[in-house]
Amino acid sequence: xxxxxxxxxxxxxxxxxxxxxxxxxxxxxxxxxxxxxxxxxxxxxxxxxxxxxxxxxxxxxxxxxxxxxxxxxxxxxxxxxxxxxxxxxxxxxxxxxxxxxxxxxxxxxxxxxxxxxxxxxxxxxxxxxxxxxxxxxxxxxxxxxxxxxxxxxxxxxxxxxxxxxxxxxxxxxxxxxxxxxxxxxxxxxxxxxxxxxxxxxxxxxxxxxxxxxxxxxxxxxxxxxxxxxxxxxxxxxxxxxxxxxxxxxxxxxxxxxxxxxxxxxxxxxxxxxxxxxxxxxxxxxxxxxxxxxxxxxxxxxxxxxxxxxxxxxxxxxxxxxxxxxxxxxxxxxxxxxxxxxxxxxxxxxxxxxxxxxxxxxxxxxxxxxxxxxxxx
Amino acid sequence: xxxxxxxxxxxxxxxxxxxxxxxxxxxxxxxxxxxxxxxxxxxxxxxxxxxxxxxxxxxxxxxxxxxxxxxxxxxxxxxxxxxxxxxxxxxxxxxxxxxxxxxxxxxxxxxxxxxxxxxxxxxxxxxxxxxxxxxxxxxxxxxxxxxxxxxxxxxxxxxxxxxxxxxxxxxxxxxxxxxxxxxxxxxxxxxxxxxxxxxxxxxxxxxxxxxxxxxxxxxxxxxxxxxxxxxxxxxxxxxxxxxxxxxxxxxxxxxxxxxxxxxxxxxxxxxxxxxxxxxxxxxxxxxxxxxxxxxxxxxxxxxxxxxxxxxxxxxxxxxxxxxxxxxxxxxxxxxxxxxxxxxxxxxxxxxxxxxxxxxxxxxxxxxxxxxxxxxx
DNA sequence: TCGCATTGCTAATACGATTTAGCAACCTGC
DNA sequence: GCAGGTTGCTAAATCGTATTAGCAATGCGA
Numbered sequence: 001x002x003x004x005x006x007x008x009x010x011x012x013x014x015x016x017x018x019x020x021x022x023x024x025x026x027x028x029x030x031x032x033x034x035x036x037x038x039x040x041x042x043x044x045x046x047x048x049x050x051x052x053x054x055x056x057x058x059x060x061x062x063x064x065x066x067x068x069x070x071x072x073x074x075x076x077x078x079x080x081x082x083x084x085x086x087x088x089x090x091x092x093x094x095x096x097x098x099x100x101x102x103x104x105x106x107x108x109x110x111x112x113x114x115x116x117x118x119x120x121x122x123x124x125x126x127x128x129x130x131x132x133x134x135x136x137x138x139x140x141x142x143x144x145x146x147x148x149x150x151x152x153x154x155x156x157x158x159x160x161x162x163x164x165x166x167x168x169x170x171x172x173x174x175x176x177x178x179x180x181x182x183x184x185x186x187x188x189x190x191x192x193x194x195x196x197x198x199x200x201x202x203x204x205x206x207x208x209x210x211x212x213x214x215x216x217x218x219x220x221x222x223x224x225x226x227x228x229x230x231x232x233x234x235x236x237x238x239x240x241x242x243x244x245x246x247x248x249x250x251x252x253x254x255x256x257x258x259x260x261x262x263x264x265x266x267x268x269x270x271x272x273x274x275x276x277x278x279x280x281x282x283x284x285x286x287x288x289x290x291x292x293x294x295x296x297x298x299x300x301x302x303x304x305x306x307x308x309x310x311x312x313x314x315x316x317x318x319x320x321x322x323x324x325x326x327x328x329x330x331x332x333x334x335x336x337x338x339x340x341x342x343x344x345x346x347x348x349x350x351x352x353x354x355x356x357x358x359x360x361x362x363x364x365x366x367x368x369x370x371x372x373x374x375x376x
Numbered sequence: 377x378x379x380x381x382x383x384x385x386x387x388x389x390x391x392x393x394x395x396x397x398x399x400x401x402x403x404x405x406x407x408x409x410x411x412x413x414x415x416x417x418x419x420x421x422x423x424x425x426x427x428x429x430x431x432x433x434x435x436x437x438x439x440x441x442x443x444x445x446x447x448x449x450x451x452x453x454x455x456x457x458x459x460x461x462x463x464x465x466x467x468x469x470x471x472x473x474x475x476x477x478x479x480x481x482x483x484x485x486x487x488x489x490x491x492x493x494x495x496x497x498x499x500x501x502x503x504x505x506x507x508x509x510x511x512x513x514x515x516x517x518x519x520x521x522x523x524x525x526x527x528x529x530x531x532x533x534x535x536x537x538x539x540x541x542x543x544x545x546x547x548x549x550x551x552x553x554x555x556x557x558x559x560x561x562x563x564x565x566x567x568x569x570x571x572x573x574x575x576x577x578x579x580x581x582x583x584x585x586x587x588x589x590x591x592x593x594x595x596x597x598x599x600x601x602x603x604x605x606x607x608x609x610x611x612x613x614x615x616x617x618x619x620x621x622x623x624x625x626x627x628x629x630x631x632x633x634x635x636x637x638x639x640x641x642x643x644x645x646x647x648x649x650x651x652x653x654x655x656x657x658x659x660x661x662x663x664x665x666x667x668x669x670x671x672x673x674x675x676x677x678x679x680x681x682x683x684x685x686x687x688x689x690x691x692x693x694x695x696x697x698x699x700x701x702x703x704x705x706x707x708x709x710x711x712x713x714x715x716x717x718x719x720x721x722x723x724x725x726x727x728x729x730x731x732x733x734x735x736x737x738x739x740x741x742x743x744x745x746x747x748x749x750x751x752x
Numbered sequence: 753t754c755g756c757a758t759t760g761c762t763a764a765t766a767c768g769a770t771t772t773a774g775c776a777a778c779c780t781g782c
Numbered sequence: 783g784c785a786g787g788t789t790g791c792t793a794a795a796t797c798g799t800a801t802t803a804g805c806a807a808t809g810c811g812a
Contacts, residue, residue: 024801090452090478291670756812775792777788
């Protein structure tokens with residue numbers, strides 16, 4: 001490191017006082033320790049003239065507080081959405097004068113252990129253990145060394161660590177309500193999970209909770225799920241296959257797709273069958289992937305609140321650091337972050353509703369398929 | 377921080393030696409400073425039994441080396457591609473026992489200054505200054521305090537800092553060659569930039585270089601660019617508009633789209649005009665956005681090497697740290713990282729090539745458009 | 753005048769590690 | 783026996799800061 005930094009000793013020398021006095025003034029304890037205003041002014045001026053900035057490493061060694069947080073995630077190379085979670089955490093951290101270490105486990109427990117150790121060796125003030133896709137995780141034993149928060153994850157076993165997760169149950173309700181509000185009362189099909197509570201891709205927290213919310217909301221309205229299909233992975237090709245299978249037996253009026261990529265696949269098959277979105281079939285989905293805005297018609301979807309998740313995690317971690325010495329045997333609180341509905345163009349009144357709607361939907365083109373020579 | 381960490385003093389006490397001796401043994405200098413094997417073994421055993429790990433903050437204060445790197449980016453909330461850059465950097469850093477601080481400037485110079493200061497206050501060993509979209513940047517004066525590297529960016533003014541960027545010129549050549557190799561000799565149109573050197577979106581480094589490579593390769597093959605259109609922003613709607621404008625005056629045989637989102641827009645318009653990809657019009661693009669694999673037919677594209685960019689930046693930063701005391705007036709080296717061609721399904725021989733091709737392309741459907749009531 | 757309280761600062765210590773100078777004991781050669 | 787060299791460790795200093803105990807000077811009241 002060069003050139004040499006200005007130190008507290010430099011400031012003290014210029015101000016003509018001891019390092020102790022300079023430290024007391026600059027840490028705001030001058031008055032408390034009865035340093036005169038004259039001396040205080042001299043110190044403040046010297047520090048300003050020299051552009052003195054404390055060495056955080058030194059402060060950290062002395063105080064045990066480094067103004068850093070560790071952010072350990074299963075992966076950082078994922079969609080734009082997940083980047084928003086890091087962004088939210090970064091901005092909340094910056095607002096509190098704290099920096100973020102970042103590490104990626106790729107789901108490997110050994111890697112996770114190593115990262116946690118590396119962060120503890122650097123005396124992080126706290127740790128955020130994040131999952132880019134909402135899931136349950138095994139809380140590592142070593143994480144209790146410092147305050148910690150689970151982000152987008154729930155603990156598999158009872159744990160004192162607080163969790164911050166999207167409110168997926170309410171999101172399920174929101175998606176169902178969007179269709180109900182448009183007048184849909186039948187012909188509502190699920191693509192991705194359901195109809196039963198256990199008809200979900202293995203280990204998918206989001207599936208369980210979205211399905212729960214959907215079922216509750218439709219049930220409360222006295223509306224039945226016409227059918228549902230599980231997609232074992234929520235990628236476009238699975239949505240496409242499930243929707244094709246559906247269309248072989250039924251003509252849906254509305255689809256609730258369990259995420260936007262599944263909805264993309266559904267759009268493709270609906271077009272194959274000459275069905276128009278949203279005139280013939282309304283579609284609502286989840287996540288608000290950037291894709292949703294590129295599809296035609298643009299997709300109405302319940303957005304994952306990644307940015308707010310990240311921010312909330314930092315806030316909860318700070319609350320945890322402030323209460324650290326109390327109630328270490330309690331069960332960690334779960335903070336649920338709301339998921340807003342992003343209204344676009346993929347929902348209209350049911351085609352059999354009767355009243356012609358002029359403004360409720362805009363006829364548009366979805367993402368186009370080029371028809372090949374074989375007629376597909 | 378609780379419970380109390382094991383310290384070197386604890387190890388020394390158990391081993392029955394001074395802290396100095398324990399330190400010399402554990403840092404590998406025991407033999408050099410003539411510590412006996414017997415004593416060394418006692419120290420090593422005690423350290424192992426106690427699971428001693430050095431406090432990096434303490435080591436950092438003494439040595440000026442914290443085993444941390446600062447990664448300052450204009451944004452982290454962007455596509456999956458850019459996450460791969462962080463991922464690459466993380467993995468290279470981990471391989472060297474180094475951790476990454478991350479910070480986001482959002483293009484704000486004040487924010488950037490604050491982040492650099494925060495990282496210097498924490499005594500980072502070096503800094504990577506990254507741009508998520510390749511561009512030229514103004515190198516902040518304060519960054520020279522520690523070793524630094526520009527990632528995915530070039531300095532606006534002469535600077536001693538090395539740069540790591542994708543090899544966009546060669547990528548342009550690769551894209552052009554992909555069409556030439558498929559037999560295309562005419563009817564090649566550019567969507568996004570060109571035809572002249574200066575026909576580019578303002579400030580776009582990638583445009584300049586891709587265009588340069590395309591022009592070189594086509595020129596070397598004696599092939600003319602049939603036409604070109606600038607898109608001021610490389611989003612789907614701009615690709616759509618430019619391609620539609622093209623189709624009002626010409627029937628292209630091949631398109632070089634300057635990125636995948638533009639290609640998505642082009643696909644949509646080609647379908648509107650009843651043109652098949654790749655039977656009627658081959659398409660090649662850049663970036664390898666995940667979208668490329670979802671489009672139908674799947675898009676052949678020259679991939680941004682984000683992962684390798686990130687790794688290379690860490691490698692170059694380490695080289696820079698090792699040579700730090702020499703040649704500080706030199707011009708920073710530019711490291712160009714190759715961009716691989718991802719061959720998929722969007723290129724075939726020109727329709728007028730004569731020989732029927734059976735296996736060169738698979739007829740498939742692109743991302744479909746749902747036609748609305750108004751006939752669009 | 754003396755004892756006590758207050759004021760305004762400073763020296764010393766601590767944090768946990770690394771680095772350097774130095775010392776006691778031993779050995780070898782003259 | 784003595785001088786010089788080697789061995790094998792240790793005490794002290796250092797890094798830069800925060801914290802605590804304490805001291806000299808002053809003022810006030812009995």
